[in-house]
Amino acid sequence: MTDTNCIFCKISGGEIPSKTIYEDDEFRVILDISPATKGHALILPKEHYANIFEMPEQLAGKAMILAKKLAKHMTNVLKCDGLNIVQNNGEMAGQTVFHFHMHLIPRYKQDGNEEKLCWNHLELSQEELDDVFEKLRQ
Ligand code: 5GP
Ligand code: ZN
Numbered sequence: 001m002t003d004t005n006c007i008f009c010k011i012s013g014g015e016i017p018s019k020t021i022y023e024d025d026e027f028r029v030i031l032d033i034s035p036a037t038k039g040h041a042l043i044l045p046k047e048h049y050a051n052i053f054e055m056p057e058q059l060a061g062k063a064m065i066l067a068k069k070l071a072k073h074m075t076n077v078l079k080c081d082g083l084n085i086v087q088n089n090g091e092m093a094g095q096t097v098f099h100f101h102m103h104l105i106p107r108y109k110q111d112g113n114e115e116k117l118c119w120n121h122l123e124l125s126q127e128e129l130d131d132v133f134e135k136l137r138q
Contacts, residue, residue, distance in 0.1 A: 027062070084117055
């Protein structure tokens with residue numbers, strides 16, 4: 001299923017042209033229009049799923065396998081020094097396009113970004129740590 005108002009449905013379906021570096025029946029991989037670094041690419045499923053929670057497990061697995069293949073290819077071709085794989089879910093997590101996508105971001109020495117895509121480190125008390133641990137353990 002696709003969403004007629006979704007830009008990534010239009011791009012993955014070929015309705016809007018894009019710099020496609022890979023395509024198969026289920027995915028299109030494009031260059032990001034506003035890249036963090038040279039070669040920044042996005043893996044888009046052709047079906048519309050807003051986020052990881054909506055993605056069928058099998059397709060999510062295939063997206064990760066594809067990310068691994070492309071990470072290797074991009075590293076070989078671009079001779080980058082590292083590569084981030086990023087996937088945002090929800091506005092609070094930085095998602096701006098609500099069609100699942102994975103970012104492949106080649107990293108270069110002195111590419112102008114922090115070494116790590118950054119977050120501040122929390123100082124949690126033992127109590128807070130125990131509390132979240134008890135909630136999460138399965
Ligand atoms: P998000 O913040 O949702 O994780 O990432 C959305 C990404 O999509 C951004 O990096 C943004 O630059 C990229 N983007 C948004 N609109 C377009 C577009 O029309 N074409 C391409 N190629 N990339 C887009
Ligand atoms: Zn869509």
